[in-house]
Amino acid sequence: MARLAQARQELRRALSDGLVYVRGQRSVQWYVRHGVTIGERCMLGHPFELDRTHCWLISIGDDVVFAPEVYVLAHDASAKAATGYTRIAPVRIGNRVFVGARSTILPGVTIGDDVIIGAASVVTQDVLSGTVAVGNPARPVGTTESYYEKLRERFERAPRFGSEWTAWGGITPERRSRMAAELGDEGFVI
Numbered sequence: 001m002a003r004l005a006q007a008r009q010e011l012r013r014a015l016s017d018g019l020v021y022v023r024g025q026r027s028v029q030w031y032v033r034h035g036v037t038i039g040e041r042c043m044l045g046h047p048f049e050l051d052r053t054h055c056w057l058i059s060i061g062d063d064v065v066f067a068p069e070v071y072v073l074a075h076d077a078s079a080k081a082a083t084g085y086t087r088i089a090p091v092r093i094g095n096r097v098f099v100g101a102r103s104t105i106l107p108g109v110t111i112g113d114d115v116i117i118g119a120a121s122v123v124t125q126d127v128l129s130g131t132v133a134v135g136n137p138a139r140p141v142g143t144t145e146s147y148y149e150k151l152r153e154r155f156e157r158a159p160r161f162g163s164e165w166t167a168w169g170g171i172t173p174e175r176r177s178r179m180a181a182e183l184g185d186e187g188f189v190i
Contacts, residue, residue: 057090067101074107114144
């Protein structure tokens, strides 16, 4: 009986992994089984890619958010043809880190706690805790606290919309028009 239960559990896991893989993405569980350390309450937006060939060298802290299409690499074979070697180095991502869409984190990088990585950034060097870093290559542009303070000020002035103003909330054509008119170029708070 125990063998049957174990076989069923393995089949469920394989099916779950397979469904995600059919969509071009390995599951979080697959990466964990292959050695990635992932903390609590992480939201890794699909698709994302953690270096499959050296994933055990990647550690991700608690409360980390990846926007879609984040890549984390623990190896770099760009000089292999010239040198005969591949660079391999661990990647450490701290707690409460947000990594913007289409960003790439390269081998040997440590990202501290309370960090924001802007969309489409290429992180080639360590990012200190409490930093906002953007660009290619990613460079610090300020602190997370100053960024949040600026956002709070903007949010106080901006129009506000609840979840009923989203596609998932069933927004009406009239509300779409009203939202566009009220927003202008400023942005909004949901």
